[in-house]
Amino acid sequence: MTYDKSDGRPLRVAVLGCGSVGSQVVRLLTEQADDLAMRIGAPVQLAGVAVRRLDAPREVEVPADLLTTDPHALVTRDDVDLVVEVIGGIEPARSLILAALEGGASVVTANKALLAEDGPTLFAAAEKAGRDLYYEAAVAGAIPILRPLRESLAGDRVTKVLGIVNGTANFILDKMTTSGAGFAEALEEAQQLGYAEADPTADVEGFDAAAKAAILASLAFHSRITVDDVHREGITGVTAADIASAADMGCVVKLLAIAELRGIDGGGEAVAVRVHPAMIPTSHPLASVRGAFNAVFVESEAAGELMFYGPGAGGAPTASAVLGDLVTVARNLLAHTRGVGESAYADRAVLPMGETLTRYHVAVDVDDRTGVLAAVATAFAEHGVSIRTVHQEGRGADAQLVVVSHRATDAQLSATVEELERMEIVHQVTSVMRVEGDEE
Structure with missing residues (x-):
């Protein structure tokens, strides 16, 4: 159903989930109702809140007549204009979002797992329905990224x-x-x-x-x-x-x-x-x-x-991001338009990790004798990995070489570490960690 401001009715919002984030969304919708109405251009009203258990303790008191254990019935109601999904997980979240979009409601979600697994299906459904799918709260909580x-x-x-x-x-x-x-x-x-x-x-x-x-x-x-x-x-x-x-x-x-x-x-x-x-x-x-x-x-x-x-997390910070999306989506509903959808035109391939350029920090317990450093350096060179720095720590049984490489493919570096582990002069490769942020 297309929202028409001339009807004089408020925009009605259904919330799926009333945990730490959902309860804060309900609180902000209630406490900031007047401000939200001014920012959006029309009043916003809570249509219902879907929960698992009606009698579960909650951070925010929700009127009993707004609670329901039937989320599908809630999101497909004719009078629901916008659905906020904060239950997380793959199912039933995916089915509920798809049902909401098919029924004509726009959706705001914080569901990172679902978007990362099956985002294209959701974006396609939003495109087909001519509705918004916004998800700022899915990454980094309150941070607008x-x-x-x-x-x-x-x-x-x-x-x-x-x-x-x-x-x-x-x-x-x-x-x-x-x-x-x-x-x-x-x-x-x-x-x-x-x-x-x-x-x-x-x-x-x-x-x-x-x-x-x-x-x-x-x-x-x-x-x-x-x-x-x-x-x-x-x-x-x-x-x-x-x-x-x-x-x-x-x-x-x-x-x-x-x-x-x-x-x-x-x-x-x-x-x-x-x-x-x-x-x-x-x-x-x-x-x-x-x-x-x-x-x-x-x-x-x-x-x-x-x-x-x-x-990057927490009920109130994440709810802040949800409400930001809600305001934008509500404005779009009033203007009979929609925001930016999926942009996948570049269709770039994903580089395998082995082909990714990285740097390594490698700590190796070694024999404390002549020729060890040369042998370790040779292992790096044979796999095409250039050494940036190397120094020895300890003496005798406590001898250790610490090597930091220049950039090479991750496969080259992994092969180097595997060879080090096979060398007689190496007692143990005690630490392998990538190094980032120091560009060459």
């Missing part, structure tokens, strides 16, 4: 997006850096403070960041990138020794989401997308991002370097 990529930088050419997009992982690594805590200890504190779930797998293994990286890459490079295209490594293997080695190099360790354009043989460009822990110089703006905060660093040809920083 998707709209700048989609609209503000539409006349520019983005070449790289580098970000800290998971607050839990950043809190853990920051705690390890500042206090000397081990991973397990830092994770326990994050759970006690509410930054990490009881099952932190999605955060510490990089699944959450990978979904966000796919969304950022799709927008930045006008190509369809799914979560399956993202190389993913988590932070569970990061040790106190890695943190100390980074400090010795004037670096800190961060879980980074990286999406960049790369030239390919024969001409043209491909997209490289990856999530992994990396050492980054303390001089880089992202190095100063502390605690559970997020930041996204964007490089483009005309605008140069831009950074977006702020709280």
Whole structure:
């Protein structure tokens, strides 16, 4: 149904989910109703809130007559103009969004997992229905990053997006850096403070960041990138020794989401997308991002370097992004128009991780005798990897070589590490970590 302001009725909003984000969306819709009406040009009214259990405790009190356990009936009601989806996950979120769009409602979602897995299906449904699908809250909470990529930088050419997009992982690594805590200890504190779930797998293994990286890459490079295209490594293997080695190099360790354009043989460009822990110089703006905060660093040809920083999660910050989208979508409904849809015209291929150019920091326990350094250098050279710096730490049984490479393909560097592990003079490769941010 097309909204007609002349009917004198308010725009009606259905909210799917009333957890930490959904409850804050309901609160803001209620408390800021007058301001929202002035900004949009018409009053906005809550049509209903879909929940799993009617009697569950909630952060915000919701009138009983607005609660329902039948989300499909809610989103397909004739009087619903706009649906806010904050239940997360793949199903039933996908079916509900598709039903809402088919029924004529526009949609605002914070569902990063669904967008990263099956975004094209949702965008196609929105296009067919002539409705909006907005999703600023899906990446980096309150930080406005998707709209700048989609609209503000539409006349520019983005070449790289580098970000800290998971607050839990950043809190853990920051705690390890500042206090000397081990991973397990830092994770326990994050759970006690509410930054990490009881099952932190999605955060510490990089699944959450990978979904966000796919969304950022799709927008930045006008190509369809799914979560399956993202190389993913988590932070569970990061040790106190890695943190100390980074400090010795004037670096800190961060879980980074990286999406960049790369030239390919024969001409043209491909997209490289990856999530992994990396050492980054303390001089880089992202190095100063502390605690559970997020930041996204964007490089483009005309605008140069831009950074977006702020709280990347939490009920109220994420709800702020949801309400921002809601206002835009509501204005579009009043104007009988729609915003920018999917832009995938470039259709760039995704570069395999093995072909991605990276740098490595490698720590190797070795025999303390003549010829060891030459043998290790030869292993790097045989795989086409140039050494940038190398130094020895310790003597005798504690001898260790620390090597930092120049850029090479990830496959070349991985092959070098595998050869080091087979060498008799090498006792153990104790640390392998990529180095980012210090461009050559």
